[in-house]
Amino acid sequence: MFSGAGRREERCRLYLITPPSFDPETFRDTLAAALDAGDVAAVQLRLKGVEDDAMRRAAEALRPVAQERGVAFLMNDRADLAVETGCDGAHLGREDGDLAAARRLLGPDRTLGATCHDSRHLAMEAAEAGADYVAFGAFFPTGTKPTRHRPDPEILTLWTETTEIPCVAIGGITPQNCAPLVRAGADFLAVVSAVWGHPDGAAAGVRAMNRAIAEALA
Numbered sequence: 001m002f003s004g005a006g007r008r009e010e011r012c013r014l015y016l017i018t019p020p021s022f023d024p025e026t027f028r029d030t031l032a033a034a035l036d037a038g039d040v041a042a043v044q045l046r047l048k049g050v051e052d053d054a055m056r057r058a059a060e061a062l063r064p065v066a067q068e069r070g071v072a073f074l075m076n077d078r079a080d081l082a083v084e085t086g087c088d089g090a091h092l093g094r095e096d097g098d099l100a101a102a103r104r105l106l107g108p109d110r111t112l113g114a115t116c117h118d119s120r121h122l123a124m125e126a127a128e129a130g131a132d133y134v135a136f137g138a139f140f141p142t143g144t145k146p147t148r149h150r151p152d153p154e155i156l157t158l159w160t161e162t163t164e165i166p167c168v169a170i171g172g173i174t175p176q177n178c179a180p181l182v183r184a185g186a187d188f189l190a191v192v193s194a195v196w197g198h199p200d201g202a203a204a205g206v207r208a209m210n211r212a213i214a215e216a217l218a
């Protein structure tokens with residue numbers, strides 16, 4: 001999905017991150033409905049401040065829903081748990097351990113993603129350490145988590161012009177504001193609220209994001 005420098009896709013795809021809290025058994029159906037509604041490249045399991053067993057249970061419930069549909073399933077923060085629970089990869093931030101060590105743990109075939117805030121320097125270091133994609137953000141204010149960095153969309157253009165490693169844009173992205181990021185070259189848009197918080201449900205959220213991406217590229 002993300003792996004393989006030199007194989008960037010010519011389109012921009014949706015990357016879903018799970019809501020801040022949910023019941024895995026109930027959320028399984030919500031996730032299935034969202035993934036059946038349109039094009040989604042990846043799902044990230046992001047649960048903060050919970051025990052490892054809660055992450056394991058959530059992965060066990062949700063991973064098959066994604067993988068059965070050909071959607072990559074990534075674990076946030078933890079490369080070790082990603083391997084243990086059969087995830088397709090892990091996303092690590094600056095506080096989540098050494099990227100090169102995570103690369104070794106994940107092996108060559110699983111995906112490694114890295115948070116790079118507003119810094120091309122961090123992104124270049126991440127790519128050198130073996131990241132399959134780099135994530136820039138937060139592009140817009142978000143209520144999902146506190147953020148300190150506000151990159152200009154131009155960072156996406158500068159990145160895509162100079163490297164083959166795909167880039168993810170994140171932070172406050174909605175159907176209404178995503179066009180500049182898509183046009184600047186984001187390979188993926190990562191969202192939480194735009195889909196799980198959509199007033200007409202998550203499936204409508206996926207359809208709205210897909211439509212907005214397509215319109216931005218038309």
Ligand SMILES: Cc1ncc(COP(=O)(O)OP(=O)(O)O)c(N)n1
Pocket residue numbers: 017044046048076077091092093094095096113114115135136137145168170190
């Ligand atoms: C795709 C993607 N990009 C950025 C993040 C943020 O990671 P991090 O900085 O480690 O913050 P937390 O998500 O762990 O709170 C992400 N998770 N996914």
Ligand SMILES: Cc1nc(C(=O)O)sc1CCOP(=O)(O)O
Pocket residue numbers: 017115117136137138139141142143144145147170171172173190191192193194
């Ligand atoms: C998990 C996360 N990381 C960010 C970063 O800037 O690194 S912003 C963010 C939250 C994204 O949620 P929403 O789509 O609801 O704004």
Ligand SMILES: [Mg+2]
Pocket residue numbers: 076077091092093094096
């Ligand atoms: Mg993290």
